[in-house]
Amino acid sequence: MNRILLYGATGYQGKLIADEAARRRDSIPAQWHGELVLASRDRAELKRVADSRRFEHFAFGLDDRDQVVRALRPFDVVINAASPFALTAPRLARAALDAKCRYVDIVGEMDVYRDLDDLNTIARQRRLALVCGAGCTASASDVLLDLACKRLKAADRLGDLRRLCIAVTQIPYLSRGSVRTMLSAVREQVTVLRLGRYQHVPVGQLERSFDFSVDTAVERKQERRRSIASAANLLDTLTAKNTLRSRPWEILTPDIESYIEMRHALRLGYEFAAASAVSLHLSVVRRLAELQLSLLPEGPSPDERLDNGQTVAIEVEDQHRSVIARWALAMPDPYEVTARTVLDVAERLALPAAEELFGFLTPSAVICWPDRNPLDPAVHPKPAFPFTGSALRDQLASARKENAHG
Structure with missing residues (x-):
């Protein structure tokens, strides 16, 4: 055993x-x-x-x-x-x-x-x-990227992958550890990948609208779920780079950026926190922050986790900055995932x-080892990716679809 x-x-x-x-x-x-x-x-x-x-x-x-x-x-x-x-x-x-x-x-x-x-x-x-x-999100975006590259290669369009944008939606309930991670990730600049090298851009400089739709019925009505997201220091940027360099696809590493969905008030708060990032690392401020964190609950309750879903989306652009494909995956509570x-x-x-x-x-x-589609529940008696149970099969089926443009 x-x-x-x-x-x-x-x-x-x-x-x-x-x-x-x-x-x-x-x-x-x-x-x-x-x-x-x-x-x-x-x-x-x-x-x-x-x-x-x-x-x-x-x-x-x-x-x-x-x-x-x-x-x-x-x-x-x-x-x-x-x-x-x-x-x-x-x-x-x-x-x-x-x-x-x-x-x-x-x-x-x-x-x-x-x-x-x-x-x-x-x-x-x-x-x-x-x-x-x-x-949760780094694994989800990493699997979506692996699937996207296989689909693009099958369509002989992998060479058109010049820019990769990854985005995640907000969740209403965070654990104490997640808040610590977010605070440690706050910097005056955001790490992105340009021409295979890490570069840093000021917080607030990169913002874009993402389509987080995953329901085909919604798409038929053309009521797409679009939302503004700001570039952030997410692990997804690094996992995407390593996935692309480790596969035998023989392509140039595209530009890679990761985003978090943010409404107007949250974006202002995010930019203010970034401007104050240096002070967040002072010992006195860190002790005060830790004291406040200790007053928070350890994490979402079982009832809160039922309403704590998150969507991960990736968009692939060509050399003309045109979106040639997008994938979105809706998930249950990220801590359970x-x-x-x-x-x-x-x-x-x-x-x-x-x-x-x-x-x-x-x-x-x-x-994704051996080489199968981990988002297809029919492939594995127990799916390799974290979504177990028949209740999510319809969601997974819609997550596998691609919306090609051009």
Whole structure:
């Protein structure tokens, strides 16, 4: 049996991952091929979480490198759900490489992602997989991009891909950890990709209208759901770059930009926060912000998660800045989607056949392996991408359609 360790099981997202694993184990045992063990620093809380879900557990910290390596050696895959990831991800990823254990996390911070990308050479030499950012929107946009490129290649239009724009809608309820990630991502400038290189543009300079429609009935009425979005420092920019450079498509890396849907008041607040970004990193301001964050709930309640859906859209432009294709995917609550996604990635990496997957990988390299359409529920008894259950099949079918222009 393949062994998977979940580190950070006592956090908000960690508990949801454990819940999803327990659901799979109990409701679809024929499809549950792994053995999940929970871990974190907090011994007392860890015991409570593990006992209520009937998982094995053990507590350890990340300060002693040798101790961490010993803890990881019995496992095929480790999932890192412990924030702040700037402190946990480098330590756990390096220890995993020493322990010959595959590593998966749900990082949302660009700086952390780029630090782990530097481990690619070591991971390839040791034939181990590092999958960073296997969370909600980055995984969704990454899979949509993989699908888009395959469709464009089949239509002999892949060479027309000159600009890629990724956008996500707002969600009404955020976890405390997500708010921390958003605050850490606030800068005076936004990272974009130009001619294969990272460049920085001022916040507020890049804004555009996106079509977030996914319902074919709505489109027949020509009542498209368009909304203004502002460029932001999303992990999707980096995962898209790595997906394009890692596939044998032989195309020039297009310009890549990521956006968040923002109404007028939110855009003004976003630009004000960016102008004050330097002060946000002062120790006094950070302590005050942390104090205020501690007063927030840990994350959305079960009832709130029912109304916490999100849409991810990508638009492909040619050299004339004309949109040649768009894809949109409507998803349920992003925290539940993250739990399903990261487990799917970990389960696949734990399979013996996955030994051919190694190096620093994007989520789609694992989710779309072997080469199938992960958005088609008919392809897999248990879809590789996070949308399980027949209730979402109509939504997935409409998400696969493309709206070609020209």
